[in-house]
């Protein structure tokens with residue numbers, strides 16, 4: 144079967160990897176002219192870690208991974224007000240935990256395809272016509288082609304979802320926050336292997352030093368208006384306005400933003416496609432990853448979960464012997480309830496990334512302070528560190 148996968152982020156190449164193993168012929172189409180390697184440092188554990196292990200990725204991602212020593216919350220003057228030994232998370236997951244820049248993980252997954260999967264960079268699907276023999280796919284800048292199946296792995300703002308299922312607004316649940324991530328070369332201070340956090344009511348900055356000498360920043364802030372500024376200059380202007388007057392290193396970070404050419408800037412949103420058994424598929428077309436069920440960065444696990452979903456969908460397609468409708472239904476049945484629980488848990492984390500009031504900021508810091516004790520970690524986040532999903536068939 145020839146399968147067109149729209150989107151070469153995390154879900155797309157993972158699906159391509161598993162489909163090839165199952166004897167399918169995947170083709171990737173990616174809107175960007177090359178693999179997008181931006182994004183903040185993500186934590187990687189649970190079922191996603193297991194999938195990476197099965198893909199043989201661990202030796203390739205460990206060299207890019209970080210064993211974070213400390214999570215530190217600082218005040219206006221940069222003095223620590225909370226210092227949490229980060230190994231509590233590694234201990235709670237028995238060492239199956241890694242912190243890695245999203246871009247390095249995405250690059251490692253793509254590299255695992257070994258150049259054996261055709262990738263159409265700089266293009267997108269603009270038309271889909273389904274028939275009993277397959278799907279006729281129209282592209283923006285090349286002749287149309289015929290595929291047996293099409294899978295939309297094109298993220299939160301999925302083009303395939305828009306074409307086949309309808310307007311984004313029908314499915315997107317905006318969580319009232321925006322997020323921006325960028326890297327700056329030669330920034331100082333560095334605080335190697337420390338996640339440094341500075342929080343005020345409604346806004347927060349993370350800083351983390353990378354091995355290549357650059358420093359990553361993740362900025363989150365509350366914003367009632369869901370609109371995303373249309374270009375880099377206006378996105379930077381919004382960040383400057385929202386972080387104006389903040390203490391700590393904020394003026395220096397906003398200055399550093401001037402030279403940034405690659406900025407990840409997006410709404411913090413979830414995608415909910417509804418409870419129907421066929422909510423993620425229409426005939427020969429299905430959705431996967433953020434396109435189907437974005438959990439948002441509040442879950443801290445979106446990337447790993449996209450890999451799990453890809454492995455499940457590929458496993459079901461391989462077992463279905465051509466009965467793709469059955470495979471899509473099984474994928475939804477197995478992954479749907481699991482991801483819904485993750486989405487619910489994530490919405491409770493908004494106060495962590497941008498507390499709404501001085502009381503919620505105070506309580507957040509109190510909980511963080513107590514998390515130095517393993518039993519508190521287990522109580523506070525233990526459930527989210529264990530993924531209850533059966534992958535034994537995949």
Ligand SMILES: Cc1cc2nc3c(=O)[nH]c(=O)nc-3n(C[C@H](O)[C@H](O)[C@H](O)COP(=O)(O)OP(=O)(O)OC[C@H]3O[C@@H](n4cnc5c(N)ncnc54)[C@H](O)[C@@H]3O)c2cc1C
Nearest residue numbers: 150152153154174181182183297298302432433440445446
């Ligand atoms: C550059 C980048 C940086 C990110 N940084 C962060 C971050 O700092 N924190 C965070 O929580 N999440 C971040 N994300 C989102 C995160 O990667 C996803 O939540 C998660 O990995 C799920 O993966 P996915 O493959 O479903 O979506 P994504 O990783 O978003 O991949 C989707 C891919 O589809 C491509 N695409 C989009 N539209 C089309 C189209 N119409 N046709 C073809 N291709 C298309 C995109 O260019 C992208 O490569 C980032 C995503 C990207 C692309």
